[in-house]
């Protein structure tokens with residue numbers, strides 16, 4: 199991985215313009231992370247909102263022939279569906295690849311995750327262990343998902359966040375599970391999945407010739423790593439990355455995406 203350059207918007211704009219102008223590079227799968235990419239990060243995940251430029255871009259992309267649209271998120275598909283309000287036909291990959299859904303004409307179409315008894319028992323232990331890590335620590339709280347629990351530390355003082363994070367990571371170790379250490383979160387899932395595996399499977403299933411993928415967090419690196427030289431991998435925000443293209447934050451990314459969608463429309 200290399201540190202992303204401070205600004206590389208010219209390169210991103212040129213790459214998107216070239217992709218829009220080349221009808222041979224279809225079908226095109228546009229797969230996008232949600233938090234930190236289409237929606238700026240906020241303290242409370244329930245307050246998270248997609249930027250207007252992103253909503254405009256998704257609506258245009260959804261009606262463009264030869265373009266397939268997917269959102270790829272750590273959120274559950276139910277949460278992602280409600281929050282993103284994505285257009286009909288959009289594929290929703292949730293829980294970092296553990297869940298799949300589709301925005302249908304009459305609402306969300308999806309298969310619910312089924313945990314076996316061992317996984318269900320493990321999920322209870324994960325929830326209890328992370329709740330213990332949050333107990334007595336101001337600004338630390340636990341989010342429960344269909345196959346995982348997440349320790350959130352964004353609102354805690356740095357030393358409090360560090361101690362809670364260490365306890366969360368130690369819990370994962372003691373349970374023999376690899377934790378996902380994202381932006382101010384430690385997530386422990388009881389079913390193994392990655393955005394990379396989910397993206398690769400979706401690409402094959404849809405027969406996409408080219409993929410444009412954008413994301414901001416460590417879990418998005420798994421998706422970037424599956425892309426080839428003719429695909430576009432876009433890192434949003436600071437941090438080390440394997441992505442070739444970069445932009446400063448969700449606002450600049452969504453402005454690029456909206457321009458790209460207008461060029462295709």
Ligand SMILES: O=P(O)(O)OC[C@H]1O[C@H](O[C@H]2O[C@H](CO)[C@@H](O)[C@H](O)[C@H]2O)[C@H](O)[C@@H](O)[C@@H]1O
Nearest residue numbers: 232233239240241243271272273352381382383
């Ligand atoms: O894959 P994503 O769509 O980026 O989802 C990753 C996680 O997003 C949420 O947490 C992140 O965004 C929150 C709201 O801006 C922020 O408060 C938190 O610190 C971030 O880590 C969501 O709550 C998680 O469940 C997702 O896994």
